[in-house]
Amino acid sequence: MSYIFISHSSKDKVYARKLVDDLGKHGFQAWIDDSIDYGDRWWRTVVKALLECSAVLVVMTPQAEESDWVEKEILLANKKGKPIFPLLLRGEEFPIFVNVEYVNVLDGRLPPDNFYKRLSRIVVPRISTPSQPTSQPTAGKPTPSSQQAPAVGLLKCPQCGLPFKTQGNLDEHIANWHPGSLSVSKREFVYQPTTTDRLYKCRWCGLPFKTQADLNRHIFSWHPTSQPIPSPSQLLKTNNTLKSPVLDNFKLILSGIIGAEPASISLRSRLTEDLGMDELDYVELIMAVEDDYGIEIPEAVVGDLTGEFKLKTVQDWVNYLSKI
Numbered sequence: 001m002s003y004i005f006i007s008h009s010s011k012d013k014v015y016a017r018k019l020v021d022d023l024g025k026h027g028f029q030a031w032i033d034d035s036i037d038y039g040d041r042w043w044r045t046v047v048k049a050l051l052e053c054s055a056v057l058v059v060m061t062p063q064a065e066e067s068d069w070v071e072k073e074i075l076l077a078n079k080k081g082k083p084i085f086p087l088l089l090r091g092e093e094f095p096i097f098v099n100v101e102y103v104n105v106l107d108g109r110l111p112p113d114n115f116y117k118r119l120s121r122i123v124v125p126r127i128s129t130p131s132q133p134t135s136q137p138t139a140g141k142p143t144p145s146s147q148q149a150p151a152v153g154l155l156k157c158p159q160c161g162l163p164f165k166t167q168g169n170l171d172e173h174i175a176n177w178h179p180g181s182l183s184v185s186k187r188e189f190v191y192q193p194t195t196t197d198r199l200y201k202c203r204w205c206g207l208p209f210k211t212q213a214d215l216n217r218h219i220f221s222w223h224p225t226s227q228p229i230p231s232p233s234q235l236l237k238t239n240n241t242l243k244s245p246v247l248d249n250f251k252l253i254l255s256g257i258i259g260a261e262p263a264s265i266s267l268r269s270r271l272t273e274d275l276g277m278d279e280l281d282y283v284e285l286i287m288a289v290e291d292d293y294g295i296e297i298p299e300a301v302v303g304d305l306t307g308e309f310k311l312k313t314v315q316d317w318v319n320y321l322s323k324i
Contacts, residue, residue, distance in 0.1 A: 002123050003029040005053035005082075007073040009063035015089060015108055016059060026116045027125030030057075047283045050076055054123045055083040060102065062091040076280045083122045087111065201256075211291050216249070247318050253288050254314070257281055267315045282309055289317075293324065 004023060008016045013034060020030040031049050033042075046069075050056070056077040064070045074096060077084055086094065086102035093102055103115050116125075201208050202215060204223045209215040251262040258275055271277040277285070286302055289295075301320065303310040311317050 002054035003031050004119075004123060005050050005056045005073075005077075006030055006032045006059065007056055007064075007070050007077075008032070008059035009061055009067045009070060011063040012059050012061055012089060018108075018110065019057070019059070019087075022110045028116075028119065028123060029126070044283060044287060046073070047076065047280065048287060050082070051080065051284070051287075053082065055085060055119065058084060058086045058094075058097075060086050060088045060091065060094055060097075065091065065094055072280060079280070085115075085119065216252075216292070246322050247314070249292070250289075250314065250317055250321060253292060254285060257284050257288060265314060267313075267318065269314045271309060271312055271314075289321070293321070295324065 006016050006019060013032075016032050017034070020032060023030045031053060033046055033049075050073055056073070058064070058070070058074060074084070074094075078096075084097075084100065086097045086100055087105045088102050089105050089108070103111050105111060202218060202223070204219075207218065209218060247267065248262070251265045254260075254265060254275075255262045258277060258281060260275065265275070269275055271282065271285075282302075286297055290297055301310060311320060
């Protein structure tokens with residue numbers, strides 16, 4: 001379910017809770033950080049929630065402007081292309097939002113109705129307004145909408161489950177890979193990723209996947225000669241003589257985070273100095289590795305956003321993963 005991430009200073013917690021309640025009345029689900037356990041993984045929980053949200057509301061106050069965490073959340077939201085809706089509660093507009101229209105909620109007022117109309121263009125509320133009755137189509141004369149496939153959804157192959165954007169691509173796939181099955185596939189719609197989802201894209205065919213593990217399995221099945229990247233289960237069983245596959249797999253994960261070609265990454269590459277990674281990139285890397293290997297990496301191994309990276313180079317990561 002889509003939800004809205006609320007970025008705010010801890011000093012403005014009371015207003016943030018009021019905002020959550022008001023959003024709920026208008027049919028929107030919201031996320032704030034007052035329900036998480038502040039253990040050694042709390043900062044990862046915050047980043048994960050921001051990465052998976054559909055939009056971000058920033059409560060602007062002098063305290064929020066001075067908050068390192070609010071700044072990090074805004075930077076990550078910008079980096080990931082999240083729609084941002086600033087709300088001015090106290091003080092002045094943040095300089096970073098000079099070209100963004102903000103909503104005045106001075107003195108603790110709640111956003112007006114037209115704000116929620118704007119928000120509903122990005123995030124679909126759970127409570128929809130009654131629609132106007134539509135005229136019945138004339139018998140025997142199809143309406144324009146009935147002549148077209150639904151605008152939302154990918155077409156799924158009934159044989160292997162791979163998704164395709166068009167019926168033509170799906171039929172061509174079936175003819176090439178499943179020649180003994182139905183000549184024309186059943187039109188079955190599956191989940192359509194939105195622009196706010198974090199996706200892993202196959203370099204060879206362009207198909208999107210929700211996790212690195214899914215992408216690796218796809219590469220093994222459909223592009224076996226493209227690159228010798230082992231599956232997580234294979235990696236967990238490797239011995240010290242198979243460090244190269246560990247490196248290849250890690251380079252693929254890392255390249256998806258920083259947007260670089262795997263060939264440009266070497267064992268001696270330093271995450272900050274050579275690859276230009278910041279704290280938020282580092283958190284994404286940790287989460288992607290955990291997802292790919294099915295593990296939880298202790299903070300004592302990697303460090304956190306409030307301190308220095310403990311695994312500073314590609315070599316450090318390969319050494320750690322080779323010992324799992």
